[in-house]
Amino acid sequence: MPASPSTARAINDRSALELLRRHGPLTAGQLKQLTGLSRPTVAGLVERLQEAGLITVVGEAGAERRGPNARLYGIVADRAQLAALDVRTEGLSVVVADLLGTVLTEKSLPIDGAMGTEPAVEQAVALLEEAAADAGAGRLHSVGIGAPGLIEPATGRLRDTTGLPAWHRRLVDALRERLPAAVVVQNETNLAAVAEQRVGAVQDRDTFVMLWLAHGIGAAVMLDGTLRRGASGGAGEIGFLPVPGAAGVPSASSCDGGFHSLVGAAAVCALAAEHGLGSGHEGDDESAAVATVGAAVHAPGEPRAAAFLDALADRLALGVASVAAILDPGCVLLGGAVGRVGGTVLAERVEQRAAALSPLRTEVRAGALGGTAVLRGALLTAQDMAHDDLFAPGS
Template identity: 40%
Template sequence: MKNAQGTPGWLGAVNDRTAFSLLLEHGVLTRNRIGELSGLSKPTAAQIVTRLEEAGLIYEAAQISGGRGPNAAGYAAHTDRVLGVAVDVTPTAIHATVADARGTEYPVVTLPVVTLPVAQHPATRPAPGRSALSDIRAAIDAASLAAGTSPEAVQRLHIAVPGAVDPRSDELSFANKLPGWPRRGLRAHLEDGLARTVEIDNDANLAAIAERTRGAGIDSPGFALLWMGSGLGVSIDQGGSLIRGASGGAGEIGYLPVPRSAAELDPVAEDLQDLMGGTAVSRLLRSHGVQGRTLDDRLERFAEAPAAARSAALAELAPRIALGALPVLAVLDPGTIVLGGPIGAAGGRALADLVRTHIRRSSRWAPDVVATTVGAHPALRGAHDALVTDVRTSLLENITALSA
């Protein structure tokens, strides 16, 4: 039976959770410091530490000198008892990293999506004959190996996919480049096969979470992340909450037909994906002398291209992006548009400035337009940050008063 609110057991549980949260936030703390930060008395703080240590939730991590007198024991939270793995599944690779309740930044592993000989080690590459289960198992094993943690400690997964999962039907849609992944019952399929809690979200939505927690969206009242890579999409953040839509498909603007005015920019483009998606941008870069086998290759070489070529390419790309942003502005009128994804990151501030100018010249809206500041692996970083919250919540929910 749960402790009733206001009873000694309930109050003890609240105090235990408060102390554990302080240890997650601040790291190693003494009993006295826990009391100072929580406002609890020294005897109460000492009782809490004893309960948490006996429960195996914290451990003595250091001896801390306080000047005169004996050293004080410093305690830290066990963060390896419940772990998560964040996974970003792209058309060309799988990226993964471990997440714990402290938000530790563990190494990111990258698994190329190729058919490999059976002799290859399964902990470092997806298994031959791709499937959702083999992809994610490989990600768990590789991320755990890189972090020096145990795969058995992984209880939760947060997976970024280039598509949308309908929360009502568990159906994957808008995902055309995930061979071996079921389109129906995806989350249930993974949870049953992996025996772990699984969350699946659109890559642009998770990139927006990273933008909110560590990028251009910090302290913003709200923003629209325009995700531009091989695919195209928008994620809308309103005060830290994302708009996903009834079927999880909000923001799939790549399927919108282009307006008549787009004919001046690209006479054969039929939808926004044709106008400003990965294939269109790759072709545009090539026309300005930026070589490469893939879009990623060309974006990487774009930074080394002559200044005149870079300027010309951005000048041609900016009005396309401005045109693609207008539906978002018309419906939601965000104060800030963040240019994200590989294309937004490569264009940087110069592209953002050009897009802002085109929007203000061609429409009645005047949003700020900025480039992403998250850095590498934005969708994975967002999945990681979401997992940190989930793992921490899971640990705190398991803390109960250990004495009446």
Template identity: 40%
Template sequence: MSGTPSQPGTPGLLRAMNDKAALALLLEHGPLTRAQIGELTGLSKPTASQVVARLEQLDLIDVVGSVAAARGPSAVTYAVRSDRAHAVAVDVRPHRVLSTLVDAVGTDFPIAEVPLARTAAERSAVGDIGAAIQAACEAAGTTPDSVVTVIVGLQGAVDPRTDDLAFVGLIPGWPRKAVRAQLEDGLGMSVRIDNDVNLAAVAERAEGSGRDVDGFALLWMGDGLGLAVDLGGSLHRGASGGAGEIGYLPVPGESAKDLQDLIGGIAVGRLARAHGVRGRTLDATLKDLAGHPARPAVLAELATRVAVGVIPVLAVLDPPVVVLGGPTGAAGGQTLADLVRGHIRRTSRWSPHISVSTVADHPVLRGARSVVGADLRSRLLDLVP
């Protein structure tokens, strides 16, 4: 009886393994010649040529150029057909969404911004994400036809057991029950929802202060607060998805009832204005703070407050690094990080390493792109029969 592709050692299985190995290399390295594919896979030249021919027939790769050879004709280079499937990464803010197209090879597409209505009557989850997808595709010069999945970062948590939103901030018109299911039904594609700070931590691990450490805790400080915990490259989300909602942490003995009231956006604005810094919004306040003579005094007072939130993290997790991120963390920079570390060393038993986020910009979108890009690569590999 002839073998089937599912039987070990059969020609069909070996062909599939070789094809997937070659496709994975093209996804990792970019354009390669047949000879380079053969060298990297260890396949003979004839076998590598057969692999390339099969991937071409499947429309998974295409000729993209050539390289000059030392002797003889130029060698053709092949690359993955990344236009076969796209994704969209979305960062949901209270009254706007940021989005960008994503492909399997990591193309840097433009970021689109869409303002959103402020009332629930004019908003819906499907409408918000649909608008974000459309804007991302228009910015990239394409249409949503090739979009197969979307990843959504938002200020809240989705319970993996119930698909319900919890700890959610101001998102008018969004359901609190079965949110992912409603998005998938309305958009007609797979949807992944994650906490925005968790996605920012993915970017921190890939290209920021979390690159070369065993683990870290990212304290995100903006209008809202959040904590992401990276344990050796894996994010700890908790049983209900609510791990890291540190803004709700009570702060006994302080004038504030919880950490949000102590170092959230409103609190930071009040602290800065008390020192003469101007700004109606947090972003405006932090911008004025940058060159203000009161900056040292503001950061010194803010550091004692931030330490109140960091010490419980040290007591429970004792991470190798605590990273200060978000708009407030970025504005304070390493100066704020050093002040927080110094205060903790003087007033507690811990001597932590505190650093500032080094992700350049749009950390939530950067993390979302990384996650959904891996999904697209898996989808392409699954197209190999």
């Protein structure tokens, strides 16, 4: 049964908007070529989308051409404002952006772990409100949040996880209660993987696994372009993986005896110390691990640095080989700040060692976005929500 004229128009409009979102400003002629629609049909949808305030003329394709087909049409960026939050154990970062994802303002705030839950939540909400005001956003349309911990698949809520601050979970609820906006929270590692696939190191892959190397260890599983979160939202909790070399085995309440104990930030710092290395960096374990790995990578002629990177690669290869044995993704990305600073120097070492442990060929790459990946993924999620709403047929 053929679609009704109104349904066909809605489908064509949505198709044109998606093309403008993906490619940026286009002429009517380019829209005709990309959609395969007739010239009158394209002219009609351009007129409808302009009247709806969704697109506008943003320039011309070239001085040699004049007339309607030379005009460049683009999505109206200020039709909606978006926000993204990267919630960490010790604080959070916020960005506010327009509908095209252009960042208008960004802020960060450390939060004292000794502070009570409600004061911490109030500080976090105030930071978002301040950022929105600075960006001139009268009303946020969508808010994407990246946080450590598990997300309940049925409710989309953060689970009450031991070891994480209580204000994390309360913040999400508070934002949903107080903002006239769509608010969604996702596991930080999953959001980082989305960002790396859309704008980072694995844009050519629709199947891969990302190991998130930070204070803690996580993994994101992307199969055929779809994130796999697991029955309870716990797919990728690779820190609990029992591996050789760990002191003991993990338990239901602690990953101290698992993969985390070999490649978490504190373990990386301890491994460096065993090789006579130290960053001299004052601060948390993650920052120290990043500084130490970076220094080792940039000291190729230093025997202790090479030995340290070899030992770290041996440990990481255990995780890569385990992932390959279960999922055979063909590609594993070393994400997070440690993965990025390790670069190809560390990634190539890990790939060589994983090849000796598994018959399944697995390419190992370094992430391109580092610690910014979570915020980028949260912003992409907010952008997707806004586009789905504003560009929906009949909206």
